[in-house]
Amino acid sequence: MAKKPLPLSKVYGLLEPGPVLLLTTAKGDRKNVMTMSWQTMLEFEPPTLACVISDQNHTFDILTDTLECVLNIPTVDLADQVVGCGNSSGRTTDKFKIFALTATPAARVGAPLIEECYASIECKVVDTGMVDVYNLFVLEGCKAWIDPAVSDPRTLHHRGKGAFMVAGETIKRPSRKK
Amino acid sequence: MAKKPLPLSKVYGLLEPGPVLLLTTAKGDRKNVMTMSWQTMLEFEPPTLACVISDQNHTFDILTDTLECVLNIPTVDLADQVVGCGNSSGRTTDKFKIFALTATPAARVGAPLIEECYASIECKVVDTGMVDVYNLFVLEGCKAWIDPAVSDPRTLHHRGKGAFMVAGETIKRPSRKK
Numbered sequence: 001m002a003k004k005p006l007p008l009s010k011v012y013g014l015l016e017p018g019p020v021l022l023l024t025t026a027k028g029d030r031k032n033v034m035t036m037s038w039q040t041m042l043e044f045e046p047p048t049l050a051c052v053i054s055d056q057n058h059t060f061d062i063l064t065d066t067l068e069c070v071l072n073i074p075t076v077d078l079a080d081q082v083v084g085c086g087n088s089s090g091r092t093t094d095k096f097k098i099f100a101l102t103a104t105p106a107a108r109v110g111a112p113l114i115e116e117c118y119a120s121i122e123c124k125v126v127d128t129g130m131v132d133v134y135n136l137f138v139l140e141g142c143k144a145w146i147d148p149a150v151s152d153p154r155t156l157h158h159r160g161k162g163a164f165m166v167a168g169e170t171i172k173r174p175s176r177k178k
Numbered sequence: 179m180a181k182k183p184l185p186l187s188k189v190y191g192l193l194e195p196g197p198v199l200l201l202t203t204a205k206g207d208r209k210n211v212m213t214m215s216w217q218t219m220l221e222f223e224p225p226t227l228a229c230v231i232s233d234q235n236h237t238f239d240i241l242t243d244t245l246e247c248v249l250n251i252p253t254v255d256l257a258d259q260v261v262g263c264g265n266s267s268g269r270t271t272d273k274f275k276i277f278a279l280t281a282t283p284a285a286r287v288g289a290p291l292i293e294e295c296y297a298s299i300e301c302k303v304v305d306t307g308m309v310d311v312y313n314l315f316v317l318e319g320c321k322a323w324i325d326p327a328v329s330d331p332r333t334l335h336h337r338g339k340g341a342f343m344v345a346g347e348t349i350k351r352p353s354r355k356k
Binding site for chain 1: 188190191194195196197215216217218219220221228229230254257258260261264265308312314316330332333335336337338339340341342343344345346347348349350351352353354355356
């Protein structure tokens with residue numbers, strides 16, 4: 001998938017609809033990926049967001065150490081991998097290997113992009129002040145990538161217990177707001 | 179629309195997919211409604227979430243005063259009202275009147291339910307510690323309502339500048355997680 005750079009001012013449009021994400025991290029020569037649905041935008045530009053990562057997750061340990069990650073956006077063709085990554089732990093499993101996901105180098109962070117995802121946002125942790133109480137990390141996007149061939153991505157939106165709403169049609173209304 | 183109580187343990191399944199919300203507030207005999215897309219779950223039960231409300235919004239002033247609101251979930255038939263509420267201010271407009279939305283009494287909070295929305299979650303603000311820096315309010319759901327006739331709601335998911343992805347089909351995968 002030939003991804004091109006996406007202006008950071010457009011990142012909110014990818015995340016605001018609420019898709020399931022595959023969050024990647026790396027430490028030394030080990031990389032990891034987890035499934036995540038609990039995130040919100042905080043600011044448009046630079047794109048700033050908050051996400052919840054349980055302190056039971058292997059990713060929590062890596063992220064608090066490296067302070068870098070990539071948010072990759074999967075589409076419905078990756079539904080099995082999304083559930084598989086959510087049901088397994090990077091402590092005991094190389095998820096890239098068992099779920100046949102391809103890691104490619106990022107430009108600004110040590111965590112990898114996932115080749116099979118149509119968009120990826122390289123992020124740095126900029127505030128850990130809410131981690132102790134809510135497991136809430138504040139991330140700032142520093143580089144974004146998108147496959148320009150995908151205009152209406154069939155993203156996954158978790159309804160609970162393995163049920164996913166798949167993105168349908170897009171409608172437009174005149175709006176004065178971002 | 180005949181809404182029935184929904185167990186609080188199921189609220190996350192309504193919000194995790196990332197729908198646009200209509201947030202209602204009330205102060206004295208004046209009620210207000212705003213469109214919101216920046217929210218995330220923080221905890222399953224009681225359902226706890228964080229949402230961003232700009233300090234430029236009339237709702238910000240009411241919510242910081244009353245600490246109560248209702249999150250109503252609209253579907254595609256309310257797209258014009260969703261955009262209308264996002265483009266106008268309750269300081270100068272009675273949005274319930276001009277957008278023909280019906281306010282009905284909530285059970286636990288002073289803010290109203292929106293009759294035309296298929297689901298509503300009554301909430302209290304439980305933490306304002308992140309408001310100063312991020313305009314981020316922590317809400318706890320105390321009562322939830324749903325129209326049991328709606329199993330696959332055609333919710334709206336904002337892609338930016340008035341473009342909305344409309345919820346499509348739901349798929350299921352075996353999962354061990356909530």
